[in-house]
Amino acid sequence: MRAALRRRLLQAVRTDALASFAPADGVWRTRCLHCRRALALREDGTAIGSASLEHVVPSAWFGRRAAAALTAQVGEDADDPRNLALACAPCNHGKGASHDARGPGDARARDVVAALLDARLARWREPLGDGMGD
Structure with missing residues (x-):
């Protein structure tokens, strides 16, 4: 898995109010943004099981007038942490x-x-200052 993808996955989980980190096993746990299926990431950002990165407002929608009201809520960058969430692969691909x-x-x-x-914005929390690359 590419380092950039791992960083984005970690950004998403660290800013998710439902997410928790278990130091004993080095795993982040949260729920799919769509169906609430349990998802997990290793502390290095490697997805476990079906966890995948969801761009809530699709990257291709940025810069399009019809999506302006949505993109304005997350800034000008599709990779803004407010626009990133974890989703299970079936929901994300669907x-x-x-x-x-x-x-x-x-x-x-x-x-x-x-x-x-x-x-996603209801689950938003400011990035944790846990020394884990925030």
Whole structure:
């Protein structure tokens, strides 16, 4: 797994109010943003099982007028931690194949992404100052 992906996964989990770190086994635990399935990451950011990185507002939507209200909530960068979450691979790939692909011009796709963004922002916490690369 690429180092950049591991860093983004760690950004997502460290800013997730549902996430907890167990020093005894060096594992972060949280829940899928979509279905709430249990997910885990090693302390180096390596995904365990089906954990995957979710760009809540799809990267391809940035810079598109129809998505401006959504992207404004997370800044100008698709990799802003507010736009990153953990999702199980089936949910993440399902969203990518349906809602993300239809684009921000599709009202239903915008509604789904807006609801997910609301859920992510409700789970937001400032990055933990735990000396683990924040």
